[in-house]
Amino acid sequence: MTPTPPFQAPTGTRDVLAPESYEWEGLVATYAELAYRYGFSLVMTPIFEDVGVFVRGLGEVSDVFRNEMYVFTDRGDRTLALRPEGTASVVRAFVQHHPTTPWKAWYVTPAFRYERPQAGRYRQHTQLGVEVIGTDDPLVDVEVIALANATYRAIGLRRYRLLVNSMGDRACRPAYVERLSAHLAAHEAELCDEHRERWRQNPLRVLDCKREPCVLVTTEGPLLLDHLCTECRVHFAAVREGLDAVGIAAEVSPRLVRGFDYYTRTTFEFVSEVLESAQNALGGGGRYDGLVEELGGPNVSGIGFGSGVERILMVREREGADEPLVRRVLDAFVVDTVGDATVQRLVETLRGAGLAVDRAYGARSMRAQMKVADRSGARAALLYGPEEAAAGAVTMRDLRAPDDEGAQRRVPLDEVAVAVRALVNGGR
């Protein structure tokens, strides 16, 4: 402590202790409950995979693959990578186990990307998300978006917007990309410095560029939404109608292009209004048509979303939510100046009866133990000293009583559980 510790959490990672960890508990519990309500089941996959899972998943030209992956070789000479996002692993698990479709799976998992850390961005962050594999029904798109939205709402987020777009599919996107490329080529000199060099690698990314030169060029260029094939147009219309039907406001954002190569048709992103910087994406996702097949499975479609836990909680704080998501309060705290086995038994009995109970350690003075009891936030203090030992009882004290009048009374040992329960439930 005093000297510099020899080890610290690695750059871009962090420890989460109470009370912050209570927020995590609350968010994950809320999300798990909602996912269950929406008909999803939990899936857990390893946090590292054969690097090929992610190479095929993300695409070789994606930034994540090119320079952000944690790749390593194990002792068996296998090339593995820590997962940079959730979808590819889940799709791989789908292909390996072929569950009945449509398969609706939810997850919470760490994800790793080697980037410079920044507000709301870490090298290890935590993503919660879902995937639905085996149907291209637009109602599923609506459900996935609705679940994300419901989660944000449930924890109190209000100041965010939903952007949606359609990326087209194998039938219509290639032709569009050619049109776009032609347009970019004609205006190459007007693009921003970076894209003037790089636009050929992934012309769609230029649409997502926020720098003015690119914005000017692409604004007058062709939009994918105007060049969708009939099927994609119908699908996108159904998604929008479905969102409308369940009362979720969505803004069509023709320039929304997300980072991974596998997206087709529906893409969406929730952006927060309280994050000024470029890190304003709360979560996002979309449909992927070729990914399952790419990883060796049948030619079926899937859709999913991922959202960052750290970012959600940061946004929640910035929105001014001061109510903790969960309250962890002890029911009773035991103060013991006798030190025989009685208190040890009592504590276990109370815990067995479903009460949250802690005690002081180290045989300290009653005064010191009472301070600990106070700081613990427990509702009741249970004092056990020589007098109580002689009477086979404890003194139960209400630590939240406004004054000392009637704040405490003697309770026989075998009635303590009932008495504490009554006090916690508002009686005395």
Next chain:
RNA sequence: GUGGGCGUAGCUCAGUUGGUUAGAGCGCCAGGUUGUGGUCCUGGAGGUCGCGGGUUCGACCCCCGUCGCUCACCCCA
């Protein structure tokens, strides 16, 4: 990968133009109150001033390097 800011007690921070034993508040521990927390009072513990090197008679202060944090670019969650 590129650039800006910052590293002094567990936490939040002071620290004069470089000068001798580095301070405060909160927190922690003990006592006042040998059976009572939340108020009050007294005392105490706790710092190789991020780390390494340099300049100087002398460095928390100046210089170089390094590590870490932070903010922005980029990318995304």
